[in-house]
Amino acid sequence: MKVETRCGRTIGVTRFEPPGLPASMGRVVVDTSCAPYDEGEMWASLTPEEARRLAGLLLYQAAAVDPEPAGRPGAAEVTPIAGDAFGIRVRGHVLTVDQPLSDGGKDTAPTPVELFVAAVASCAAHYAGRFLDRHGVARDGLSVRAEYRMADDRPARVAGLSLTVQAPSLPPRRLAALRAVVSHCTVTNTLARAPEVELEVRCSPDEAVAGGSRKSQA
Structure with a gap:
């Protein structure tokens, strides 16, 4: 991957996984091409998009080297990074959230609300993909777009969410069945x-104040 x-x-x-050695010996390998003008010093200048793509490839290969991330399922831990940016650890995976420049953040990552919307869309995409697999239909062109609007009143919340599922390879006669499946994905069921x-x-x-429980507003 390049x-x-x-x-x-x-x-x-790429990744290096020595055969016969413990999994902890696995490594993610980054190889940067050498140019005649380097004179022994390696460097690379990245655009923001290139940096994001490189970060994605590193995470992808890290997961392949370490297929069993540490941490128990069913829990997420959030800790500060800098400013309004926070790191979210889910098992061994790390996500980040931030706030836009207009709200005082650095816009280094999506906001928590955007991650919420992304969770709905990605869960729908997962169900749609499995539906296509079951019916022997290729996932070519599959996509899910989510648009949302915030409420004008208090409390602060997402007031409306619209999903559009594109499945070009699916025969029209199966569209109703796909809609039924996607409309009951796990995240959407949780909202319902x-x-x-x-x-x-x-x-x-040793010190805590319990606030009891309440019905979440989504």
Whole structure:
């Protein structure tokens, strides 16, 4: 897997998994092409899009080297990175959230609300993909677009969400069945039957204020 940069570099991302050795010996390998003008110093200048693609390839290969991320399922931990940016650890995976420049953030990542919308869309895409697989239809051209609007009143919340599923390879007679399946994906079901949210605020391991539980508003 490679990233071709505007500065003329080719950055390859591969993995090294020694046969017969412990999994901990696996490594992600980054190979940067060498140009005549380097004079012994390696460098690469990346556009923001190239940097994101390189980061994605690194995460992809890291997951392949470490197929069993640490951490138990059913939990997520959020910790500060800098400013309004936070890291979200889910098992061994790390996501980030930030706020747009207009809200005082650095816009280094999607907002929590955008991740919420993305969760709905990606869950729908997962169900749609499995539906196509079951019916022997290629996933070519499959896409899900989500658009949302925020409420004008309080409390702050997403007031409307619209999904558009494109499945060009699917015969028209199966569209109704696909819609039925996608409309009951796990995340959409969760919105239809909002979970109880229990809140506890701690200032130290031994001190906590329990806020009870309430129905989440989605």
